[in-house]
Structures are given as structure tokens and as C-alpha cells.
Amino acid sequence: MAVVAPNATEIRGLIRKAKRWDVIFVSLGIACLGIGLLTFATLFLDMLIDGWSRLNPEFFTQFPSRRAGQAGILSAWVGTTLVMLVTAFFAVPLGIGAGVYLEEYAPKNWVTDIIEINITNLAGVPSIVYGLLALGLFVYTFGLGQSILTAGLTLALLILPVVIVATREAIRGIPGIIREGAYALGATKLQTVKDHIVPYSTPGILTGVIIGMSRAIGETAPIITIGALTFIAFLPPSPISDVPPFVNFEWLKAPFTVMPIQMFNWTSRPEAAFQHNAAAAGFILVLMTLLMNGLAIWLRYRLRKNIKW
Amino acid sequence: MVNPMATATHASMLGSANPGATAPAVSGDSPPPLKAESRGLDFYYSNSFQALKSIDMPVYENKVTALIGPSGCGKSTFLRCFNRMHDLYAGNRYAGQIVLHPDNTDLLAKDVDPIEVRMRIGMVFQKPNPFPKTIYENVAYGLRVRGMTQKNQLDDKIEESLRGAALWDEVKHRLGEMGSNLSGGQQQRLCIARALATDPEILLFDEPTSALDPIATASIEELVTELKKKVTILIVTHNMQQAARVSDYTAYMYIGELMEFDKTDTIFFKPKRKETEDYITGRFG
Ligand SMILES: Nc1ncnc2c1ncn2[C@@H]1O[C@H](COP(=O)(O)OP(=O)(O)OP(=O)(O)O)[C@@H](O)[C@H]1O
Numbered sequence: 001m002a003v004v005a006p007n008a009t010e011i012r013g014l015i016r017k018a019k020r021w022d023v024i025f026v027s028l029g030i031a032c033l034g035i036g037l038l039t040f041a042t043l044f045l046d047m048l049i050d051g052w053s054r055l056n057p058e059f060f061t062q063f064p065s066r067r068a069g070q071a072g073i074l075s076a077w078v079g080t081t082l083v084m085l086v087t088a089f090f091a092v093p094l095g096i097g098a099g100v101y102l103e104e105y106a107p108k109n110w111v112t113d114i115i116e117i118n119i120t121n122l123a124g125v126p127s128i129v130y131g132l133l134a135l136g137l138f139v140y141t142f143g144l145g146q147s148i149l150t151a152g153l154t155l156a157l158l159i160l161p162v163v164i165v166a167t168r169e170a171i172r173g174i175p176g177i178i179r180e181g182a183y184a185l186g187a188t189k190l191q192t193v194k195d196h197i198v199p200y201s202t203p204g205i206l207t208g209v210i211i212g213m214s215r216a217i218g219e220t221a222p223i224i225t226i227g228a229l230t231f232i233a234f235l236p237p238s239p240i241s242d243v244p245p246f247v248n249f250e251w252l253k254a255p256f257t258v259m260p261i262q263m264f265n266w267t268s269r270p271e272a273a274f275q276h277n278a279a280a281a282g283f284i285l286v287l288m289t290l291l292m293n294g295l296a297i298w299l300r301y302r303l304r305k306n307i308k309w
Numbered sequence: 310m311v312n313p314m315a316t317a318t319h320a321s322m323l324g325s326a327n328p329g330a331t332a333p334a335v336s337g338d339s340p341p342p343l344k345a346e347s348r349g350l351d352f353y354y355s356n357s358f359q360a361l362k363s364i365d366m367p368v369y370e371n372k373v374t375a376l377i378g379p380s381g382c383g384k385s386t387f388l389r390c391f392n393r394m395h396d397l398y399a400g401n402r403y404a405g406q407i408v409l410h411p412d413n414t415d416l417l418a419k420d421v422d423p424i425e426v427r428m429r430i431g432m433v434f435q436k437p438n439p440f441p442k443t444i445y446e447n448v449a450y451g452l453r454v455r456g457m458t459q460k461n462q463l464d465d466k467i468e469e470s471l472r473g474a475a476l477w478d479e480v481k482h483r484l485g486e487m488g489s490n491l492s493g494g495q496q497q498r499l500c501i502a503r504a505l506a507t508d509p510e511i512l513l514f515d516e517p518t519s520a521l522d523p524i525a526t527a528s529i530e531e532l533v534t535e536l537k538k539k540v541t542i543l544i545v546t547h548n549m550q551q552a553a554r555v556s557d558y559t560a561y562m563y564i565g566e567l568m569e570f571d572k573t574d575t576i577f578f579k580p581k582r583k584e585t586e587d588y589i590t591g592r593f594g
Pocket residue numbers: 354355356358360378379380381382383384385386387547
């Protein structure tokens with residue numbers, strides 16, 4: 001038997017009481033998590049069951065059609081993929097550039113403060129407002145048309161604040177002493193940014209990019225505002241061809257549709273058969289988002305493994 | 310608080326035609342050649358707080374100079390002036406000079422690029438701060454910044470630096486592993502190797518062993534003694550025994566002023582000022 005101090009029972013009583021809160025908190029946490037997971041699983045399964053009859057290879061290779069049984073999501077998933085490519089192409093470098101500038105270069109004064117407040121606010125602006133801005137700016141002023149390029153640029157604007165904020169947060173997570181270590185070896189600011197700051201904040205930036213892209217992939221309002229078609233039975237011109245110069249950018253100017261619009265279109269049809277199409281498309285859309293998140297988690301894990309301070 | 314000795318040194322410097330030949334404030338026989346000297350150095354942080362007050366201090370070539378004094382007296386601030394680390398943060402201000410010999414460059418001059426200063430003067434930090442890169446890339450970084458790209462050149466230099474930091478035998482078979490996988494003491498030696506790779510003229514150490522256990526501390530101390538054959542060393546330490554063991558000269562600082570500078574033996578056994586003695590014997594600080 002261990003020697004027990006005189007007030008041990010009292011201490012144990014205290015610990016037991018304190019630990020009770022642990023149990024309560026854990027139960028609450030699990031309950032919250034459960035509600036979230038259950039809601040998502042129900043929606044996901046419901047769409048899967050509703051759309052099950054339509055989930056066959058033809059669904060991916062057919063254009064929309066007046067007959068529900070022959071309608072597919074070919075133009076929608078190709079459109080979504082291309083728009084996402086354009087979005088990433090513009091949002092990632094711009095967002096990282098802005099984030100790095102604000103954290104590493106910008107003087108800390110009231111101008112930077114105002115920019116900072118603005119960026120945070122931008123993240124909360126309703127997406128339809130971005131749609132209106134894009135309609136005026138990209139479609140009419142720049143004459144880019146109701147094209148994949150316009151949609152990609154619009155969604156890039158929409159997720160830019162998320163990428164910027166994630167970049168800044170990731171950079172702030174790098175200990176000052178690592179930065180000083182680089183400077184102490186005679187590195188310039190650009191060398192420090194390029195060899196240290198950006199590589200070490202990549203996992204965090206990636207998270208922001210994926211969160212942004214997951215939001216963008218499901219956006220409907222701004223895409224409708226700029227005038228995406230709801231029914232489209234052809235694909236944009238292929239970006240690669242067998243005649244020189246082998247690549248072309250005609251597809252950027254092509255009209256298009258995206259997954260959520262295709263879904264919206266089908267749900268607004270009176271025939272019940274189209275509801276199955278909508279459910280199937282919804283299931284695929286969620287799957288695309290999940291895949292993107294999965295990729296992000298995997299990449300983040302790979303990259304973070306090597307970053308220890 | 311006035312420091313008569315520092316004031317006297319300052320005055321003699323101002324009167325001297327050749328700054329390099331200034332008589333330093335050291336007791337005993339003629340001092341070794343100067344590597345650098347601080348002249349009337351004031352330093353102000355961006356909040357206008359004056360952290361250093363008119364510091365005059367010689368740094369002798371191939372000697373170890375220890376900076377001691379109570380917490381917050383300005384040791385780190387002083388050390389970080391030597392490689393212009395304070396330039397990284399807006400609003401910090403220096404006045405006075407730190408002259409580097411033999412070329413008599415004022416390290417603090419506006420037209421002297423801090424990056425050039427940092428290429429000549431290396432630094433080892435209190436907490437080991439290896440980059441989250443491989444051991445090889447950690448040591449290679451300073452060389453890469455200087456434009457070295459040839460693999461065999463890099464390999465040679467990296468081996469030499471790791472040997473110099475007494476780490477080679479422990480890591481020669483694992484150069485491709487992450488630097489952060491090493492133990493604390495090994496990480497600190499990696500940081501020393503990283504600083505050594507570029508052949509600095511002065512190495513600054515800011516409490517390099519305060520995050521390490523006694524064995525790792527002993528190996529770093531041994532290393533410092535070994536390194537002074539090649540490079541001049543300035544070291545901040547809170548450990549009086551460490552200062553006594555590794556340093557040739559010791560500076561005692563108090564609230565931003567240099568109270569006393571002398572040979573380490575003199576500072577520890579025959580300090581001229583009461584305050585120094587009190588601090589060293591632990592009656593204060
Ligand atoms: N960034 C800063 N801005 C304003 N004042 C500072 C800053 N850094 C340090 N100081 C002040 O400058 C003085 C000297 O600090 P310094 O870090 O040089 O002390 P130190 O001697 O290295 O202390 P320690 O032994 O605790 O490391 C302290 O009074 C400190 O509060």
C-alpha cells in the first residue's frame with residue numbers, strides 16, 4: 001500500500017468532480033459531431049438511393065435531353081471541371097501573392113489595416129453580388145462573354161479572400177526564429193519567401209484553396225447571373241488538337257453549364273423522372289467535392305509530415 | 310548610471326587618428342588584434358525605448374568574448390546589432406558604429422547592406438532553429454544563397470562544416486533525413502554547421518545552450534573553444550561557469566550599459582566594479 005497523504009481523499013474528490021465535466025464535454029462533443037455526420041450521411045444516401053437508377057456510365061457520357069431516361073451530365077461535368085481549372089489558375093497565384101505581400105512586405109499602417117478589413121468583409125459578400133459585378137465587368141466591360149473564362153474569373157474573385165486569409169494564417173504559423181534563421185544566413189527577402197515562407201505554409205494554403213474550391217464548385221447564383229446556359233448539348237472545343245500548335249484556348253470563350261445549374265434545371269422540371277437525374281447529379285457533385293477534400297487531406301498530411309519546428 | 314571606463318575609452322577613440330589602433334580597456338599586457346569594435350553604440354527599439362546606451366567595446370580576433378548581465382540588460386539586443394538583425398523590424402534605430410576590421414567597415418552605416426553584413430557574420434540562436442528541410446539542405450542553404458550550385462563543391466563544404474561542428478560522424482549516413490529529427494543538441498550543432506558553412510568572420514551565439522541538457526551543453530562549449538581557432542566568437546550566456554570556461558574576454562552589461570569589460574580572469578577574480586562582483590558572485594541579478 002502506498003502512503004496516503006492526510007488530505008488525499010479530499011484531493012481525489014476534487015479530481016473526480018472535475019473529471020465529471022470532462023465526461024459531459026466529451027459526450028456533448030460526440031453528440032454535435034453525430035448530428036453533423038448524420039445529417040450529411042442522410043442527404044448523401046438519400047441522393048444515392050433516389051439517383052441510383054441513373055448512375056450508369058451513360059449518365060456521364062450523354063448530353064441533357066428532353067427525355068429523362070436519356071439525359072446525362074456530360075456538358076455539366078466537363079463545364080464544372082474547366083471552370084474549376086480556370087478558377088484555380090487565377091485564384092491560387094493571386095491569393096498567395098496577396099497573402100505573402102500583406103504578411104511579409106506591406107508596411108503595418110492604416111492602409112494595410114483597411115485592406116485587411118476589406119478582405120475579411122469580402123469573404124462575407126453574398127455570391128450573387130459577385131455575379132452582378134462579373135456581369136458588368138467581365139461580360140460587358142471586358143467583353144469576355146458568357147463564357148468559361150468569365151465563370152472561372154468570377155469564382156476566382158469569390159474564393160480569393162479565402163485563399164488570402166488562409167495564406168496569411170499559414171504564414172503567421174511559421175515561427176519568427178525560422179525566418180530569422182534564413183535572414184541570418186544572408187538570404188534576401190525574396191529568397192526567404194521563396195525558399196522558406198511559401199514552402200512551409202503550403203499545407204495551410206492548400207487547405208484554404210480546397211475550402212475555397214469546394215465552395216466554388218457548388219456555386220449557382222453567380223454563374224446564373226453571368227448567363228450560363230441551363231441546357232447545352234455540345235462540348236467546348238477541345239484544348240488539345242492534332243494539328244499545330246496542338247493547344248488552343250478557344251474553350252475559354254465557349255458557352256457552358258455546370259453541375260449545380262444542371263441539377264437546378266432538372267429539379268425545376270415537373271416530371272418525376274427528372275428528379276432522379278437531379279439526385280444522381282447531386283450525388284456526383286458531392287462526390288467531386290469529397291474527392292477534392294480527400295486529395296487535400298492526403299497532400300496536407302504528406303507535406304506536414306516533414307514540417308516540425 | 311555612469312560608466313567611467315567606457316567613457317574613457319570612448320574619449321580615447323575619438324582622439325585617435327587610427328581607429329584600429331585604439332587602446333582597448335583591458336588590464337595587463339598588450340591585447341590581441343581587433344576584429345571589431347563598437348563605438349558609442351546606442352540602440353532604440355521602435356517604441357523609442359533605448360535598449361543600449363553608448364556602448365564601447367572591442368572584439369578581439371580569434372577570441373571568445375562573453376556577454377553577461379541580468380535578464381533584460383540588453384545582451385541579445387547588442388549581439389543582434391552585429392548582424393543587423395534589428396533591420397528586419399521596422400522602426401528600430403541605431404546610432405554610433407560597429408567597425409569591422411581589417412577593412413574598417415561600419416556595419417551600421419546606412420549604405421552598408423545588412424545582407425552583406427549577415428554574409429560575413431553568422432549567428433546561432435537560443436533555440437535550435439533548423440529549417441524543416443534535410444540535414445544536407447540545412448547546411449547547404451547559406452552556400453546556395455551565395456550561388457554555389459555544383460554538387461561536389463557543396464558536398465565537400467557540407468562535410469567540412471559538419472566536421473567543424475563535430476556532427477559529421479553522427480549524421481554522415483543520414484544527410485537526407487529531416488534536420489528536425491535530430492536531438493536538441495544535434496540540432497544546435499547542425500545550426501552551428503549551417504552558420505560555419507559560409508566561413509563567417511564572426512559567429513554570434515545567443516545563449517546557445519540554454520535549451521540543452523548538460524551533456525549537449527558540454528559538447529557545444531567544447532566546440533566553441535575549438536572554433537575560435539578559425540573564427541571570432543561573441544557569446545551571450547546566463548551561466549557564469551560557462552562564461553568562465555569558454556571565454557577569453559567578458560563584458561558585464563547592466564540596463565543597456567557596458568559596466569565592465571576585461572579579460573575573463575580579471576572579471577571573475579579581480580573585477581574593478583562592485584556591481585560586477587555582486588553579479589558574478591550571485592549577490593544580485
Ligand atoms: N522588440 C522589442 N521592443 C521593445 N523593447 C524591447 C524589444 N526587445 C527587447 N526589448 C527590451 O530591451 C531590453 C533588452 O532586451 P534584451 O532582449 O536585449 O535583453 P537580454 O539581456 O538579452 O535579456 P535575457 O537575458 O533575458 O535574454 C529589455 O528591457 C527589453 O524589454
